[in-house]
Every structure is written in structure tokens, then in C-alpha cells.
Amino acid sequence: xxxxxxxxxxxTRDRGQDARNQLEQLRQFAQTQNWTIVQTYIDQESAxxxxxxxxxxxxxxxxxxxxxxxxxxxxxxxxxxxxxxxxQHLNHLTxxxxxxxxxxxxxxxxxxxxxxxxxxxxxxxxxxxQLRISERTIAGLERARSQGKTLGRPRCxxxxxKLNECIHxxxxxxxxxxxxxxxxxxxxxxxxxxxxx
Numbered sequence: 646x647x648x649x650x651x652x653x654x655x656x657t658r659d660r661g662q663d664a665r666n667q668l669e670q671l672r673q674f675a676q677t678q679n680w681t682i683v684q685t686y687i688d689q690e691s692a693x694x695x696x697x698x699x700x701x702x703x704x705x706x707x708x709x710x711x712x713x714x715x716x717x718x719x720x721x722x723x724x725x726x727x728x729x730x731x732x733q734h735l736n737h738l739t740x741x742x743x744x745x746x747x748x749x750x751x752x753x754x755x756x757x758x759x760x761x762x763x764x765x766x767x768x769x770x771x772x773x774x775q776l777r778i779s780e781r782t783i784a785g786l787e788r789a790r791s792q793g794k795t796l797g798r799p800r801c802x803x804x805x806x807k808l809n810e811c812i813h814x815x816x817x818x819x820x821x822x823x824x825x826x827x828x829x830x831x832x833x834x835x836x837x838x839x840x841x842x
Contacts, residue, residue: 649680650712652703654688654722664689667718674748675716683712692725695734700724704734707743714744714756723747803827808835 651671653664664687675682684706686699695701706712715738717723724731738745739755747753789796803825811821811832818829818836825832 647678647680647714648683648712649675649678649714649716650684650686650703650706651675651682652686652688652699652715652717652723654690654692654697654700654718656689656691667722671716671718671748680714680716692721692723695724695726695730704737707738707741710742712743714746716746716748719747719749720753803831803835808832812836 651668653667653671655664655667668685668687672682684703686703688697688699690697692700695704703715707715720731724734735745735755744756745753746756786796807825808821811824816824818832821836822829822832
């Protein structure tokens, strides 16, 4: 017996809609596959975040192997967080040993004979998306540098005379940091540099 979970979602912006249309067709499809539905998850909110009540519960139950396959209407009903985050959700399901199937997107099926191919393709897409994000970040940093912007946290300015006074008084790092208004790590670094000179 294959235990199935179904997930349905409508957005708060989908005026007048509810999940009944999705649920009815998902239940009929599960029946044609001889799957036993053991859990139904329904969210009525945007999928731009994974912080949805039933979606979180779904992932928790998947990690506990409370079902064998997850059936959902379409990928955008499952998640709209972007390609990488969505693929990571599917990878999590796979890592828990849970298969997945999109009702409207027949190619998105890890249950059939092309299971390994589907998972491999998703892994490649996820990797490409990570590379694109990295490239965009690097390009943005380079553009900011070329415009003369200073990147990173602002440098702390410490009065050298006050630092020397703290060192000569033998203050602890905590007390010196408190007096100078900086972290203990900053005091330790500057103290090491000052004593090395």
C-alpha cells in the first residue's frame, strides 16, 4: 500500500477561490494510482515563503516518513520562492525517501521509471541557479566598488591614546572594550597590533 499525502494551496489574492477544485482532482488521481491518502495539507496564503502552517507540517511529516508520496496540483502551488528554494524543497523530500508528483506537470514525477533522471535534472538546475545567484552577487559587488562604494562593515575608529591608556592601566579586555565603546575582539586585535610594534 502506497501512502500518499496531498497538498493544495490557494493564495489570499485568489478571490473567492478555495482548495476544493484541487483537492477533488488530486483525490481522484490518487485513487487511479491505488494510493491511500493518509494526510491532506491545505494552505490559504502566498507561497513566496516556506513559513506556511501546513507546508511546515508537511515537511515535518515527510522527515518522519509518515507518507510515501506527495501529490500536488502544480509546482507553483507547492512553492513560489524561486527556482533554488523550490528545488531544495523537492531535494529535501527526496532525501527523506519521499517521492513527489505534480498533477498538472507530468514531467515532474519522481515516482515513475524516469525517477533518477528527474532528480538528476533538478539537481543540475539547482546548481545552475546557485551559480547564477553567485554571479549576480559578484557583479553587484564589482559595480559597487567601481562606483567607489566601500563594502563591508564600517571600520571602527579608536583613539590610539585612549587605547594606550587602557593597555598601561592593565584593564581587562571587557573593561577596555566598554570604555572604548567597541567589542572585546576589536580591543584584542588592536592591542596585539600595538604590542607587536
